[in-house]
Amino acid sequence: MYIDIGEYLFRVDKAPNIVINNLKLMYDDAFSGFSHSPADFSVSLSHDSLLRRFVKPQVTFYLGNNSPFKPLPASQSYPVMEWGMNWCIAATDFNRLIVHAAVLVKNNKAIIFPATPGSGKSTLSAYFALSGWKLYSDEMAIIDLDTLKVMPLFRPVCLKNQSISLVKEWFPQSIFTGIAKDTQKGDVAHLKINNFAEFKTFSPVDVVAIVFPKYQKNTKTEPYMINKSTGFEKLAANSFNYNILGRKGFDGIQRLIEKTQQVEINYNDLSDVDNLLTSEFTL
Amino acid sequence: MNKQKTYNYIESLIFHNEIPIIVLKEWEIIIHVLREINLLAACYFRLEAEDKLTLLPLFALKHMKSAAVYSSRQSEQVIFESKLLQKILDDKDIHAVFLKGASYTLRKSRNSKGRVYSDIDLLVKKNDISKAETSLEKHAWRTKKVSEYDNNYYREWSHEIPPMFNIHRGTVLDLHHNILLPISGREVNVELLIENCQSIDGGYTVLGFAATILHSIVHLIINEDVSNGYRDILDITTLIKENDSPEFWQEITLLSSKLGFNNELYLALSLSKKYANLTVPNNVLMGLSEQINNSKLNFLLNYVYFFALQPHSPAVQTLKHKIAISIVYILGHLQKMPLKILVPHLLTKSFFSIRDQIFGKHHFDK
Amino acid sequence: MTKYRIKPSVFLYYPSDHIGVVGFDEDSHETFFINLNSSSLKKLLVHTLFDLPMLKESFECEQVTAKEILNKLLIYKIINEDL
Numbered sequence: 001m002y003i004d005i006g007e008y009l010f011r012v013d014k015a016p017n018i019v020i021n022n023l024k025l026m027y028d029d030a031f032s033g034f035s036h037s038p039a040d041f042s043v044s045l046s047h048d049s050l051l052r053r054f055v056k057p058q059v060t061f062y063l064g065n066n067s068p069f070k071p072l073p074a075s076q077s078y079p080v081m082e083w084g085m086n087w088c089i090a091a092t093d094f095n096r097l098i099v100h101a102a103v104l105v106k107n108n109k110a111i112i113f114p115a116t117p118g119s120g121k122s123t124l125s126a127y128f129a130l131s132g133w134k135l136y137s138d139e140m141a142i143i144d145l146d147t148l149k150v151m152p153l154f155r156p157v158c159l160k161n162q163s164i165s166l167v168k169e170w171f172p173q174s175i176f177t178g179i180a181k182d183t184q185k186g187d188v189a190h191l192k193i194n195n196f197a198e199f200k201t202f203s204p205v206d207v208v209a210i211v212f213p214k215y216q217k218n219t220k221t222e223p224y225m226i227n228k229s230t231g232f233e234k235l236a237a238n239s240f241n242y243n244i245l246g247r248k249g250f251d252g253i254q255r256l257i258e259k260t261q262q263v264e265i266n267y268n269d270l271s272d273v274d275n276l277l278t279s280e281f282t283l
Numbered sequence: 284m285n286k287q288k289t290y291n292y293i294e295s296l297i298f299h300n301e302i303p304i305i306v307l308k309e310w311e312i313i314i315h316v317l318r319e320i321n322l323l324a325a326c327y328f329r330l331e332a333e334d335k336l337t338l339l340p341l342f343a344l345k346h347m348k349s350a351a352v353y354s355s356r357q358s359e360q361v362i363f364e365s366k367l368l369q370k371i372l373d374d375k376d377i378h379a380v381f382l383k384g385a386s387y388t389l390r391k392s393r394n395s396k397g398r399v400y401s402d403i404d405l406l407v408k409k410n411d412i413s414k415a416e417t418s419l420e421k422h423a424w425r426t427k428k429v430s431e432y433d434n435n436y437y438r439e440w441s442h443e444i445p446p447m448f449n450i451h452r453g454t455v456l457d458l459h460h461n462i463l464l465p466i467s468g469r470e471v472n473v474e475l476l477i478e479n480c481q482s483i484d485g486g487y488t489v490l491g492f493a494a495t496i497l498h499s500i501v502h503l504i505i506n507e508d509v510s511n512g513y514r515d516i517l518d519i520t521t522l523i524k525e526n527d528s529p530e531f532w533q534e535i536t537l538l539s540s541k542l543g544f545n546n547e548l549y550l551a552l553s554l555s556k557k558y559a560n561l562t563v564p565n566n567v568l569m570g571l572s573e574q575i576n577n578s579k580l581n582f583l584l585n586y587v588y589f590f591a592l593q594p595h596s597p598a599v600q601t602l603k604h605k606i607a608i609s610i611v612y613i614l615g616h617l618q619k620m621p622l623k624i625l626v627p628h629l630l631t632k633s634f635f636s637i638r639d640q641i642f643g644k645h646h647f648d649k
Numbered sequence: 650m651t652k653y654r655i656k657p658s659v660f661l662y663y664p665s666d667h668i669g670v671v672g673f674d675e676d677s678h679e680t681f682f683i684n685l686n687s688s689s690l691k692k693l694l695v696h697t698l699f700d701l702p703m704l705k706e707s708f709e710c711e712q713v714t715a716k717e718i719l720n721k722l723l724i725y726k727i728i729n730e731d732l
Contacts, residue, residue, distance in 0.1 A: 037308070
């Protein structure tokens, strides 16, 4: 079985039925029985031990023969698959800068939202993606260090806890997997945004801004420009592979910071953020 | 693509830098196996040295290039770390010899590019171990937490202390005072090895080429775990080819005889001939006539080691590979310890692994 | 008079908003954020070799401050004494 996420192709060798069903739901035509292209990764989800197959069942994610995580309860199989896929990319791609961030695109211009604590980036991703923006990723910004363009990825949005019910309330037609309870991130569910046919029209685009949102219950939506060296620091701190890229990473981030604006936004209403960013960056 | 074919392409690529003439889809399994056996980066650099990167499809190139970036970063870290370590030990007048991966990188040998390192290995005199440990502790190095059982294993039976790690950078350091378990009765005369040292650029000490290669050979053959065996033979073959001279061959045959490792030398050279077509001078072979005529040894070579060292990947492995690996596992243990120590050790080890099979590896993690 | 030079392995980024300087050392792979006036630092490092008076001039500051700045640069390991 193959999952085509745009930039990468995964081959799934083995997975529980619940995972396969969710993959079909989340990836529609991007999930297929065969592909003529070579897969970047061969992954599987399997049970590790005799006892763990039947008593408190566990699954382990494998890339080839290596398992990067501890085994987790089988009830979390689907999130484990998605997190495993994230890991494969972040742990092996040193050709591009990979930032832990959401990427939303409007009018062919991208905004990167690094995953700082309290940012609410997943809820933001879901809201924006279902409100006319294109979702390039809810989890990782893949940036080409020569062109500084960001790559589209075909993935569902991972939502946690209250965000799940919030998004269901705002967008009653949205397509969700079931909720996996008691994961290390709390309750988790995945949300389908586009279908594969729509996604295939997305192409790499320039970044106009790097935005650090901070959700605060009782606040006005307020943007603050931050200075570039702080912007550099925060972007590098949120990059998975900055430490490996060395000089190329330093030069890339430098050029990206110079090319874009860096803004902090305190907010409590996502539609305000949407309006603010759309007008600020003429999107 | 069947397993034998897959293996053949991999052998030509790794040992002969021959790019397989295959369709794009078939590169999938090649890249996955190379990644599995940690030879993606090495492949990149070897092909780069022969100007062959442009002959690769983009799919293969991007994965090899990415691995090469990672590997280069690790090399830089090893160089940086070694500089600091040398200073710490110099300050205390402790003479240290860099072994294995770090030594290849520091001396810039041809097999140093594309390496994957897990740690830095240093050889010091047994009397200096404590002084070294103390000095390192003052510079943010700590001993890794290992189980009480393993701690005893390291200190009493093995030739090293439990690994140390740097609390700031996470680098792991293995301090050895010999290269084989003293209790095995096959303790290497360390003085002899150290006599064979050389100084290289940067003020580091490494073993001479003959000793380095012999060390690598011994480490490969007298070992129950050969999961990196294919990579090890690549190292050995590349090092030999880089130093191919009458003086080198004389040195290695002399050293091997003195230290009693002719069986291991014979096995390694024969495997290099089989995988890489290595040319071994006739006079060297004549010196190993006892081994050439040893039918048991040749059986081990052709039916056990030849298969056990091939890539440990399901894409290549068949039942005969798995059997060969099990035989090497038992033999490896037998060679490292006398039976009376081995049996309790294995029993303890296998209790843990049976326990883990049932309960899962992390069940008892704190 | 002791002369100093910037380490050859160090690369600097002077942000266009002139606030602070970001440095990268290729040897240690460390990235550091230098809380100094970027135009003054740029002015100083135009010289391959510099000394304390030259630093004082570039930063237009008192001797005491100049010494502090020099110390900062040494602690960051951006510069070496020229031996």
